Amino acid sequence: MENKLIKVNPSDNVLVALADIKSGETHKFNGNDFVAITDVNAKHKMAEHDFAVGDPIMMYGVLVGKANLPIKKGEVLTTENVKHQSEKATKKTGDQGWTAPNVDRWKDKTFMGYHRADGQVGVKNVWLFFPLVFCENKNIEKLEEIFKELMPKEEDPHAKYLRSLMGASADEEPVKNKDENYLDNIELKFLRHEGGCGGIRQDSDLLAKLFAGYVNNPNVAGATVLSLGCQNLQLDIFKKALNEMNPNLGKEVLTFEQQQIGTTETMFQRVIKESFEAIKRANKIERKPAPVSKLTVGLECGGSDGFSGISANPALGVVSDIFAALGGKTILAEFPELCGVEQELMNRCVDAEKADKFIGLMQDFEKSVVAAGSGFDMNPSPGNIKDGLITDAMKSAGAAKKGGTSPVVDVLDYGEYVKEPGLNLLNTPGNDAECTTGLVGSGASVVLFTTGLGNPMGNPIAPVVKISSNTGVSERMSDIIDVNAGTVITGEKTIQEVGEEIVDYIIDLASGNVKTKADELKQDVFIPWKRGGVSL
Structure with missing residues (x-):
């Protein structure tokens, strides 16, 4: 490499090493000789001139630190000789102009995306499963096993039930492209987390907004949501967050509250059947130009x-x-x-x-x-x-x-x-x-x-x-x-x-x-x- 040193901004007072520089090596920058008085590894910074204690260190045209020790020209900057310092701002002091780049190359470009009812366009078509509280994590894990492993090593009655919905006998694997039940145009994703109860209520409220954003994200076709019933993050809180974010969502969002439904078996029967029917509908969404x-x-x-x-x-x-x-x-x-x-x-x-x-x-x-x-x-x-x-x-x-x-x-x-x-x-x-x-x-x-x-x-x-x-x-x-x-x-x-x-x-x-x-x-x-x- 011919030039091993660069300066990012004209007002900077440090140089960046593009390759390893050994102590004693001399390198030219802007017509000046710079002698490295220490080793300077690639990616690290070299002092452009001598610094006294307290002198500002400038990079990218802004203050990025101050000298914590005297630093000689050609010496590497380290956590020992430089301390963090930055400019403080309190209010907007002006307007920064902007000249937009020429985008003729892309202005008529399109991509093949999944169009949603609210006008957003996704790059994926995902059906999302998630719990409102960590107590339902195991049930989400079980649903992932059922929906993603139709022929698990240990026979599972719920997997057999799903296969029956797909038009196969209990012990028969559905044939690819056998009928409309084969899901080839949608991804199934399963989220787990450690929130929704305990901690502070603000964290549960924030989690509701986050889940609302995931459901609202254009890459998501719809969702299956599990709730226990007694947790901080109530179903009503999630539904309110989702409605406030997008009252015109136009997606299927299935919610199930275990304490209201009763037994785990009853809940799984409902979740599997209703989710599978909704997923089949979402599977029919096709990519179109956007x-x-x-x-x-x-x-x-x-x-x-x-x-x-x-x-x-x-x-x-x-x-x-x-x-x-x-x-x-x-x-x-x-x-x-x-x-x-x-x-x-x-x-x-x-x-x-x-x-x-x-x-x-x-x-x-x-x-x-x-x-x-x-x-x-x-x-x-x-x-x-x-x-x-x-x-x-x-x-x-x-x-x-x-x-x-x-x-x-x-x-x-x-x-x-x-x-x-x-x-x-x-x-x-x-x-x-x-x-x-x-x-x-x-x-x-x-x-x-x-x-x-x-x-x-x-x-x-x-x-x-x-x-x-x-x-x-x-x-x-x-x-x-x-x-x-x-x-x-x-x-x-x-x-x-x-x-x-x-x-x-x-x-x-x-x-x-x-x-x-x-x-x-x-x-x-x-x-x-x-x-x-x-x-x-």
Whole structure:
């Protein structure tokens, strides 16, 4: 590699190593010689000049830390000599202009999606089974065994009953394409969780909104919901949340309350029969053309590294801007990883009300973390730090690049459903699983997930596309990576080219022409955020 050093923003005072640099090596940058006085591993940062204690550290054009010790020019930045620091914002101070990208290439593009009665269009056709309370987890597990394993190793009377409904004798396996009962156009997904009772009532209310969002998600054709009856998350609370979210849902939602029905056997007979009949109807829904503007794309990162903010994340920024220009929706989550870039995002908000909501949610989140004895500065994981993200502000400034440069049209709290075309901000933790779960509950039909270290996680109802920040992880973990943005680091492609490649991939994915690696591996992860606890 000819050039081993880059500066991300002209106002930065640190350089990023694109490859390992040994102590004593001399490298040119902008015509100047830089002598490494320590080893600087790829992805890590080198001081552009001498720093005294307290001097600001700038990257991506924003404050990302301060010198905790004297740092010499050419020395590597570490958690020992740099401490987290970020600019504080309190209100919207101006408007940030935006020039929309040219989207002629995609404006007439369509994808083959599942049209719902309310006008949303899904990229999958899923029938969802879930409990309102953890007491019903075992029954959901049993239903999964019955519906997904029609010929289990141990004969099951309920599986035999389902086979009889499918037109086969008790001991006969239904023949593929035998009749309309063969389900070849729908996926069955089964959620389990640890909430719905105990804890604080607010967590149950939030869980109701999350489940309402999953049922409302365009990838879902309908749902089977199990309730015990005595739990905090009552059926009425869930139904109210769903109706408030979408009074014109137009989907079949079957609910069963065990304490009202009676015996488990009676309940299973009803659940199996009614669900199977509804699933057969949902199976008849066919893919039809839809404009790209009908897609809602979630944006997140996990297992980030020092290259994430200069390759994969800004490539997602290109994607977000393209969808905004096309009239589609994108959702940027992970509020702990927006620490330090609040002012830019507030100035991008379409009005002061949205900006105030954003900073209010950020401040409330940080207060809850501090009250638990931690802080946003504790967000970077050991893996982040090892691979060059040594402060939360540094991680955040790179993470925010996923949102591109378009206006922020709305700000959503966890459990709120996306409505406005353009870029939306969603309050979630940085925790990968809780974030993905929240994005899908807010309406994301596709999730883009950048990673520098590798993460296999997916979601039960929305495809999760893994974009690697470096070629090494793409090659080493090829079974989980869908798109390699490491070509930006090697100079093979530009950020714009990779972003456009991802847009084309999304359209192909939305039409059912390709599957994500996470879906192939059945990485169906569903973990709701408990607001009564603390999660970064």
